[in-house]
Amino acid sequence: MYISKKAKVGSNVKFGYNVIVEDGVTIADNVSIGHNVVIRRDTVIKEGCVIGDNTVLGKEPFKAAISATTEKRELPALIIATNVTVGANCVIYRGAVLKDYVFVGDLASIREDVTVGEYTVIGRGVTIENKTTIGRYVKIETEAYITALSTIEDYCFVAPEVTFTNDNFLGRTEERKRYFKGPTIRKGARIGANATILPGVEIGEDALVAAGAVVTKEIPPRKIYAGVPAKELKDVPAEQLLENQSYYRG
Amino acid sequence: MYISKKAKVGSNVKFGYNVIVEDGVTIADNVSIGHNVVIRRDTVIKEGCVIGDNTVLGKEPFKAAISATTEKRELPALIIATNVTVGANCVIYRGAVLKDYVFVGDLASIREDVTVGEYTVIGRGVTIENKTTIGRYVKIETEAYITALSTIEDYCFVAPEVTFTNDNFLGRTEERKRYFKGPTIRKGARIGANATILPGVEIGEDALVAAGAVVTKEIPPRKIYAGVPAKELKDVPAEQLLENQSYYRG
Amino acid sequence: MYISKKAKVGSNVKFGYNVIVEDGVTIADNVSIGHNVVIRRDTVIKEGCVIGDNTVLGKEPFKAAISATTEKRELPALIIATNVTVGANCVIYRGAVLKDYVFVGDLASIREDVTVGEYTVIGRGVTIENKTTIGRYVKIETEAYITALSTIEDYCFVAPEVTFTNDNFLGRTEERKRYFKGPTIRKGARIGANATILPGVEIGEDALVAAGAVVTKEIPPRKIYAGVPAKELKDVPAEQLLENQSYYRG
DSSP states (O other): OEEOTTOEEOSSOEEOTTOEEOTTOEEOTTOEEOTTOEEOTTOEEOTTOEEOTTOEEEEOOOOOTTOSSOOOOOOOOOEEOTTOEEOSSOEEETTEEEOTTOEEOTTOEEOSSEEEOTTOEEOTTOEEOSSEEEOSSOEEOTTOEEOTTOEEOTTOEEOTTOEEOOOTTTTOSSTHHHHOOOOEEOTTOEEOTTOEEOTTOEEOTTOEEOTTOEEOSOBOTTEEEETTTTEEEEEOOGGGSGGGOTTOOO | OEEOTTOEEOSSOEEOTTOEEOTTOEEOTTOEEOTTOEEOTTOEEOTTOEEOTTOEEEEOOOOOTTOSSOOOOOOOOOEEOTTOEEOSSOEEETTEEEOTTOEEOTTOEEOSSEEEOTTOEEOTTOEEOSSEEEOSSOEEOTTOEEOTTOEEOTTOEEOTTOEEOOOTTTTOSSTHHHHOOOOEEOTTOEEOTTOEEOTTOEEOTTOEEOTTOEEOSOBOTTEEEETTTTEEEEEOOGGGSGGGOTTOOO | OEEOTTOEEOSSOEEOTTOEEOTTOEEOTTOEEOTTOEEOTTOEEOTTOEEOTTOEEEEOOOOOTTOSSOOOOOOOOOEEOTTOEEOSSOEEETTEEEOTTOEEOTTOEEOSSEEEOTTOEEOTTOEEOSSEEEOSSOEEOTTOEEOTTOEEOTTOEEOTTOEEOOOTTTTOSSTHHHHOOOOEEOTTOEEOTTOEEOTTOEEOTTOEEOTTOEEOSOBOTTEEEETTTTEEEEEOOGGGSGGGOTTOOO
């Protein structure tokens, strides 16, 4: 175990074996850190968090020689707010913010310039790319892929293996860089398993994309779309609307 | 390296560096444990197993604040039977049972209340969610997603990136909790690459789902279904039926 | 930390905590190795490389009891050429070659008998299976699955969650072993997000597969195909052709 003398550690913090805590890290009271966890410099972990084995917190981006979207700059520290749970073998970057009660499954990764709202669940093996904003009470399920420059508002549901995209030009032309844009998923919208959402598409409030659909254009609020390419099927049934859910808090 | 005094270790056990073995663990003879492996309390590893580097065995579930399917209780220990091989960077939970000769690829995760039958292969990056039963001689290939409450019988084949689902209500209504159900894949059925299987659907014995299909309803035995949504295409050719395979043992 | 006396380490090499370097490893000058990294025997890391935390380099294949494509033999050492960057929690096998300036994202895995050409990017969570050749300036994006026996030529683009396949018989018949073959992606071809490519299919030079397509047969050069199954849509626009890109070097 290595804990830097330039780290601050609160009371009742449990450390597993072989934990590494670098300079400038702050760990509040009542935090539990698993075995082999790496906590990179300046990371802030607030009260009541649980971190699983072999997880890396506060990783700095490595720059690819030919990356189109990553520039080198000093990022703010990773902030993990109160009562957040992070699974095993995760990688969470410097420059991310996980708000209170966020839950991150095993083997997930979350990049820089990402905010994840309160009570949101990031599932096992999920990737959240950079420059993405995720609201409160969202569920992003196992192995879903959230591309850079996406927006997911409160109470959305993204099923397993969903794929978001942000580049209609698939790496060609210079002008594409002006058009990079991930999907925008409006409040309470739901995306079915293994669906694919094309760049910059907006999914309206409380809309529903069926499993396996390929969404090529805007979907209006409260509509169900299905198929390849996705077409309107019917209205979302009233009993499934967000406003009719017992857990909905506005 | 840390090996609890309350762990039992057999003869001819090879440990890598930085291995952590907690209280109550039992490791039988002739087991090989890679570097940085974490073996959580009570885990049982039987004779002849091989465990890859950086793998976590016997993890306890962390509960999400808003999870619909995980309750807190004391689970039985993780049991890894004889001659099982587990890759690197895996996460396998307390409450799982891996039977003799199971093979688990790198970066896979297997949750609690899961049984995996003899000689079954769980591929690289696969997720097996909780409350799932998998038979013998099954192959689940890379990055496939097996949702909670699924059943996969003997000799099934699940191709890469397949997605199983278990919630037709995508997180809405209270009644949905009564209907949570994963797919049931009958003996010898095969699911093609990147197919999506809707909640509770049954795939009949020795049936075949084509690559990329979205299966919305029951598929009869020995039929091939393809498309979005999947429709009957033809019969499975006789030479591909399970009963005509040299490796089939009944 | 454990560094074998039978390893050679150059000057200005930075090691994180708990690093394990086995016999016969060679690490050149100016290499940076993260925390908890495992470097298995004989691995060669050339000048200027950066390796992320918790990554395993030089893993030997573990053989599944019922694998159809893995035989046991002594493989050549893993070679990581100059200025390669590897993320955190990756697994890279003995018998792979990563050429100069390759970039590998977090949680990716690359198997034996794989060559990755100069400046190629292997994204986060990607799997590259064995016996696969990947050219220069290729981008393989997050969670894409490249099956065994695939060929991807220079300047190709493979979008997130794409699935390659190599077995039309899905594990049945003995004769299938003669027909195992992954896709061949010719120079500059591009595959859209979550597309599925059937075994042995050839995608022509500078062709484009739309997001979500299922490609069942050959695609001619410079054509766009879309749908399930994929059908010809139109020509690739001239401004997107490889020969018209500023970064194209022949």
